[in-house]
Amino acid sequence: MPVSSDLIMSVVMKRRPRLHGYAWVVTGDPDLAEDVLQEVSLLALQKKGQINDETHLLGWLHESIRRQGLSARRAKMAQAMQLSSEVLAMLAEVQADQHNAGHAAQVKALRQCIELLGDKSRDTLALRYGKGMKPAQIAQQTDRPVRSVYQMITRAHTSLRQCVTKRLSSEGSTW
Numbered sequence: 001m002p003v004s005s006d007l008i009m010s011v012v013m014k015r016r017p018r019l020h021g022y023a024w025v026v027t028g029d030p031d032l033a034e035d036v037l038q039e040v041s042l043l044a045l046q047k048k049g050q051i052n053d054e055t056h057l058l059g060w061l062h063e064s065i066r067r068q069g070l071s072a073r074r075a076k077m078a079q080a081m082q083l084s085s086e087v088l089a090m091l092a093e094v095q096a097d098q099h100n101a102g103h104a105a106q107v108k109a110l111r112q113c114i115e116l117l118g119d120k121s122r123d124t125l126a127l128r129y130g131k132g133m134k135p136a137q138i139a140q141q142t143d144r145p146v147r148s149v150y151q152m153i154t155r156a157h158t159s160l161r162q163c164v165t166k167r168l169s170s171e172g173s174t175w
Contacts, residue, residue: 002049003057011039011057019061026069029076036072040064105168113163121156128153 014017016037023033023040040061044051051057114122127133127141135153139146 001052003051005045005048007054008041008048008051008057010043011054012037012044012061015058015061016056019065022062023065026066027073027076029073032072032076033069036065040068043068066169105171106164109164109167109171110160110168113160116163117156117159121152121159124149124152125156163165 019028020037020042023036024030027033029034042062044057044061047060051060115124117125119174121141124142126140127138128135135149136146138144139149142149
């Protein structure tokens with residue numbers, strides 16, 4: 001035989017502190033737990049025809065609080081993780097400014113370091129990256145062995161990396 005509305009309200013009011021405590025454990029938030037308990041109480045009244053007795057009601061309340069509580073907790077976490085479009089735009093702008101400032105410092109340091117390279121290294125890099133020539137083409141044009149062109153490019157890279165890293169660290173920037 002289904003339970004009455006009076007029995008549901010009596011059980012909920014009598015066990016309210018324990019039910020609220022359980023909802024609080026599930027949600028992690030006392031205010032959210034209160035909302036969940038109210039929703040479940042209303043739902044119990046709506047579904048009273050499906051609940052057989054007080055024992056069944058207690059089990060149904062606990063299971064409903066668990067489900068509603070977890071759902072409410074997920075919704076709250078998703079809402080907390082969302083930022084407004086204005087905040088996202090501001091963050092994007094700040095990040096772009098920081099990126100551009102860092103990039104400008106890197107380019108400046110690289111240009112200064114290229115100037116410190118020897119003429120042959122600088123000319124080899126200009127042919128490789130400025131004109132897009134392959135090491136074999138550079139070797140043919142400069143009348144040097146391909147292996148020495150590769151070595152020169154590798155040494156120039158190493159020298160530039162060390163120089164740029166040193167300059168950026170002295171300015172407080174990073175590579």
